[in-house]
Amino acid sequence: MFTKLSKAAVSAAVLSAAAVAMAAAVPASAVSAPLSHARTAVHFDLAKGxxxxxxxLAPGGTAYVTFAKARQVAAVSRSGAVRILATLPLPADGGVHTPALGFPLTVGIVRAHDGTLYFLYATGTxxxxxxxxLRPGGRPERIAALPADSLPNGLALDARTRTLYVTDSEGAVWSVPASGGTATAWSTDPTLAPAGFLGANGLKIHNGAVWATNLDKGTIVRIPILSDGTAGTAQVTATGLTGIDDFAFTGHGDQIxxxxxxxxxxxxxxxDGTHxxxxxxxxxxxxxxxIxxxxDTVxxxxxxxxxxxxxxxxxxxxxx
Incomplete structure (x- = not known):
């Protein structure tokens, strides 16, 4: 998640033209193995946010997604059918104080083995x-508050310790018990800080560490989870990844x-950080x-x- 939308300094038309121009500058020949046979499986409704x-992803083939602008959580079937599971309440002020963005949005989402969905909501309130x-058949409930001036973005679940980790694009990673409770500022390392707009963004737990991206800096950061659960020394593992958002490990070691x-x-x-x-x-x-x-399906x-x-x-x- 990256664009300021309603708070953009230039018009949407200009932003759109710039984005299309950047994309057009990269020829199709730039695409290389190991990804192939790309196809558009589902078209979503922009007018509905x-x-x-x-x-x-769920084992049966369903994909659970957050629709940021619609403030929704949805299930997408293998056939592409979209079913809205929850719509989050609009804040009293409309979300105009949401940091960096100025609108409320649903963000990171993970699924536990029992089918429970955990997700993030940023409103500036x-x-x-x-x-x-959101438990199967239940209603959405907030299980941990984060500061109004935070911008929760990426979410990961450490199933072993039943701990949720949250990237805050204002420059932190929070930890929260999966059962709910008080959020703890797990790491505020400078590598997570923004450089003008959004810092820490995507998030995964992998090989005993929290891995996070930094959109402004175009980096991937690895922070070891120490034996006592605290954060180890942060290390930048990759640079030059302009506008990086979320990510996934391929299953081949630390390849992303x-x-x-x-x-x-x-x-x-x-x-080794090359891409x-x-x-x-x-x-x-x-x-x-x-991602x-x-x-072998991406x-x-x-x-x-x-x-x-x-x-x-x-x-x-x-x-x-």
Whole structure:
């Protein structure tokens, strides 16, 4: 998630034109293995605010997504049918004080093994901002408050310790018990800080560490989880990833597939930090925001924040 939208310093038309121009500057030939056979599987309804921000996959084939602008959580079937599971309440002030953005939005989402969904809601108000839970057949409830001046963005669940980790794009990672309770500022390392707009963004737990992206700095940061649960020393593992949003590990060690939102690309990032571009606008990207993998199928969500054309879900094949 990256665009200021209602608080943008230039008109939406100018932003859209710029985004399209950037995407057009990358030829289809820039796409390289190991992603292939990209196709648009689902088109979402922009007029309804269906800007897919984040995704969590379920074993049966359902994808759970957050629609940022609609303040919704939805289930997307294998056939592409969209079912709205929850719409979050609009804050009394309309969300105009949401940091950096000026509108309320649903953001990161994860699914526990029992089917419980955890997701984030950012409103700029103390009564609604925080971590929310939706049990199967239940109603959404906030289980942990976050400060009104925070911008919760990425979410990950450490199933072993039943701990939720939250990136705050104002420059922190929070930890919250999955059962609910008080949020703790787990890390405020300078590598998480913004450089003008949004800092810490995407988030995953992998090999005993919290991995986070920094949109403004175009970096990936690894922070070890120490034996006592506290944060170790942060290390920047990759740079030069312009407009990086969320990401996923491929299952090949520390190899990563990352959504580069502002430049309309998807990158394959190697463990040594080098990267290649594996998808572009020529493959149907419309401002990619998040990545998920099921087997050798890669799911890429695009919110079309800047292009304002076709928020969608693209599927691609991982492997030569």
């Amino acid at each position: 269906q800007t897919p921000e984040n995704i969590a 103390a009564d609604l901002t925080g971590v929310w839970r 597939i990352a959504a580069l939102d502002t430049v309309n690309e998807v990158a394959l990032v190697q463990p 290649t571009i594996v998808l572009t606008a020529a493959d149907g990207l419309e401002g990619p925001t998040s 998920a993998l099921r087997g 799911y890429v969500m695009s919110a079309a924040y800047l292009t304002a054309k076709d928020p969608n879900l693209i599927l691609a094949h991982l492997g030569d």
